[in-house]
Amino acid sequence: xxKEKTKEFVVPKSNRIKIAKxxxxxxxxGYFFITLIALIxxxxxxxxxxxxxxxxxxxxxxxxxxxxxxxxxxxxxxIFKNPMIIxxxxxxxxxxxxxxxxxxxxxTAMTGxxxxxxxxxxxxxLSFYFYFTTLFSGGMVSSYIFMIQVLNLKDSLLALILPxxxxxxxxxxxxxxxxxxxxxxxxxxxxxxxxxxxxFIQLVLPLAKAGLATIGLFIALEYWNDxxxxxLYINSSEKYPLQYRLYNMISSxxxxxxxxxxxxxxxxxxxxxxxxxxxxCVATGPIILVYPFVQKFFVKGITIGSVKG
Amino acid sequence: MNKHSGFGAVxxxxxxxxxxxxxxxxxxxLVFVLAYMPMSGLILAFxxxxxxxxIFGSPWCGMDNFEFLFMGGTGWQITKNTILYxxxxxxxxxFLSIFVAIVITEMTGVVYKKIVQSVIFLPYFISWVIVxxxxxxxxNTDYGxxxxxxxxxxxxxxxxYRIEGAWPWIICFFNSWKWCGYNSVIYIAAxxxxxxxxxxxxDIDGANIWQKxxxxxxxxxxxxxxxxILLQVGRILRGDFQMFYQIIxxxxxxxxxxxxxxxxxxxxLTTSGNLGFSSAATFxxxxxxxxxxxxVNGIVRKIDADYALF
Numbered sequence: 090x091x092k093e094k095t096k097e098f099v100v101p102k103s104n105r106i107k108i109a110k111x112x113x114x115x116x117x118x119g120y121f122f123i124t125l126i127a128l129i130x131x132x133x134x135x136x137x138x139x140x141x142x143x144x145x146x147x148x149x150x151x152x153x154x155x156x157x158x159x160x161x162x163x164x165x166x167x168i169f170k171n172p173m174i175i176x177x178x179x180x181x182x183x184x185x186x187x188x189x190x191x192x193x194x195x196x197t198a199m200t201g202x203x204x205x206x207x208x209x210x211x212x213x214x215l216s217f218y219f220y221f222t223t224l225f226s227g228g229m230v231s232s233y234i235f236m237i238q239v240l241n242l243k244d245s246l247l248a249l250i251l252p253x254x255x256x257x258x259x260x261x262x263x264x265x266x267x268x269x270x271x272x273x274x275x276x277x278x279x280x281x282x283x284x285x286x287x288x289f290i291q292l293v294l295p296l297a298k299a300g301l302a303t304i305g306l307f308i309a310l311e312y313w314n315d316x317x318x319x320x321l322y323i324n325s326s327e328k329y330p331l332q333y334r335l336y337n338m339i340s341s342x343x344x345x346x347x348x349x350x351x352x353x354x355x356x357x358x359x360x361x362x363x364x365x366x367x368x369x370c371v372a373t374g375p376i377i378l379v380y381p382f383v384q385k386f387f388v389k390g391i392t393i394g395s396v397k398g
Numbered sequence: 399m400n401k402h403s404g405f406g407a408v409x410x411x412x413x414x415x416x417x418x419x420x421x422x423x424x425x426x427x428l429v430f431v432l433a434y435m436p437m438s439g440l441i442l443a444f445x446x447x448x449x450x451x452x453i454f455g456s457p458w459c460g461m462d463n464f465e466f467l468f469m470g471g472t473g474w475q476i477t478k479n480t481i482l483y484x485x486x487x488x489x490x491x492x493f494l495s496i497f498v499a500i501v502i503t504e505m506t507g508v509v510y511k512k513i514v515q516s517v518i519f520l521p522y523f524i525s526w527v528i529v530x531x532x533x534x535x536x537x538n539t540d541y542g543x544x545x546x547x548x549x550x551x552x553x554x555x556x557x558x559y560r561i562e563g564a565w566p567w568i569i570c571f572f573n574s575w576k577w578c579g580y581n582s583v584i585y586i587a588a589x590x591x592x593x594x595x596x597x598x599x600x601d602i603d604g605a606n607i608w609q610k611x612x613x614x615x616x617x618x619x620x621x622x623x624x625x626x627i628l629l630q631v632g633r634i635l636r637g638d639f640q641m642f643y644q645i646i647x648x649x650x651x652x653x654x655x656x657x658x659x660x661x662x663x664x665x666x667l668t669t670s671g672n673l674g675f676s677s678a679a680t681f682x683x684x685x686x687x688x689x690x691x692x693x694v695n696g697i698v699r700k701i702d703a704d705y706a707l708f
Contacts (some may be wrong), residue, residue: 096617099519101556103620105672107525110606111606111608112606112607114508114608115607118617119500119505120503120505120586122497122501123498123501123502123514124496125512126494126518126578127513127514127517127518129518129575130517130518130520130521130575130578131517133532133535133536134520136532136535136536137528137531137532137535139699140535144686148541150540151546152540152541152542152543152545152546153535153538153541153542153543153546154541154543154546160421169494171447182410187548190406191650196424196428197425197639198421198423199424200421200422200424200425200426202421202424203419203421203646204420204422209413209415209418210411210415211408215422215426216651218555219425219429220427220428220708222429222433222434224558224632224687224688224691224692225684225687225688226433226436226684227433227435227437227438227439227669227680227684228437228439228663228677228681228683228684229438229639229660229664230439230442230663230676230677230680231436231438231439231442231453231669231677231680232432232436232439233436233441233667234436234439234442234453235435235436235439238452238453239435240431249564251428251432252432255425255428255429255432257429260425262673284415284417285418285421286417286421286442289421299624306633310523312526313525314526314527315525315562316525316526316527316640317639317640317643320500324576333527333669334528335527335531336527336644337526338621339527339530339531339534340647344506362541365531365534366535369527369528372527372528372530373524373525377520378522378523380516380520380523381516384516384519387519387522387583391580391584391587392583392584392587393582395588395622395625397588
């Protein structure tokens, strides 16, 4: 290393061109691969969207492709002809997302605030109490049995809401966000005689808006994308959240037939293949639509989590 | 100053700070109910579980469950798979994320940089169910993309579901695909945190871009890389269940190559109903994970305390 440096000190004149050459080389390699990676990230989405707009008959004979085969909206028509099943699942997903996110965010904010209060003597003990659960867990079997037998939540929407309510990782990020609220404000409010709850609601929460938005979005995304808890705990079809409904349709012909009966389409005429992809689009659509607006919050949350978590 | 000790001190603090305790209470209770209480279920591994008797009423059976699990070879097979997948995923995804982070931070075109970053971050936002749809879309033997490509080239259709050896790479691919954007955000944060004076000094010394990356960027993001590896090593016995389940499904042809502890446990939980084996597998997974994380963290702490997780 030292040798290289002295060598370059000796020949400073040719440096300018050398720097430029290396940078060009780096740019060619870098831009090429980064574009390739970006394309690979994007292609599956394009395949699904174009598949969902394809003609079923062409898919059956020729298979999927990158561009739509023919152009048809019959898959979407089938879904929306009798939209009760989809709307029902949307309802369940929106319900658990809203309730879970609001409650979870409030609990996370309160706890994060308590954990960052320097004058709270047991903050480190409590932090470890939460952190320990990421190191050691009871595992899938005992969680399942506890949920079913002790809490008695089989086939209850609570079984979908409770598991994501407190996430230790988000709790620790929230603690970092809360730590940026100036202590002097809290102290002066105390001197003015404000109670702890009032300080939290009226002073701390408004100052921690960025943190609340970030963690709220993280929690909401988890609820929106959940299918696993539904698979474990939910039996009755009218309580299926969106992602699990989608999974069910993709994996089982029976679920497809159910949809066709409801929407009075003949099973033979039903666009099975394109329908699967159209369902995927309908289930993911909202996320893709809000993605450009919320992306920066996620970047911020991950950044803070990586620096201090 | 403090005349109280142990539990008395907690009670005293509670009396003094009860509003703060009350605010933390919901989370304390939730974590206790959802995380600490199920830990007691781990004793199932030593019991012959009977549904009518519950966790605590079922009779003990000593180490029988473990013996059965490992005698048939299943225990070793799923352990081996879990570790292999995690190691493979760890290296490929970290390598890719670091590469992406370095290129993105060096990019000069602002608009293109933003587009690329958004696109690469996108897969993080979709559920594994959608990823499962992609897999179906690509590998499906009747209508999949692979079939189309094979027909175009005039070769017989490749049924990927029959090729065991391909799946570690497919899983590895989708793992990197899903997490690349997320992880690269972490590395980008680490790179932007580097003091720009270092780069300016290097410019004056006449270092080219490769030298700057090799001598400044890499050493500077090493702590981040070590933290990421540490976190992953702690999870080395926990596969990403959602990923495996959505990509492989219940495809019994591929169990040999793709069964990890989590999928095995899930299957015995939902289909065969043999809770004894699966509890034994979970017990051994939880305890070993904990031991590994403590061990690795202890070693790292000995070498350089700054890098340790706790």
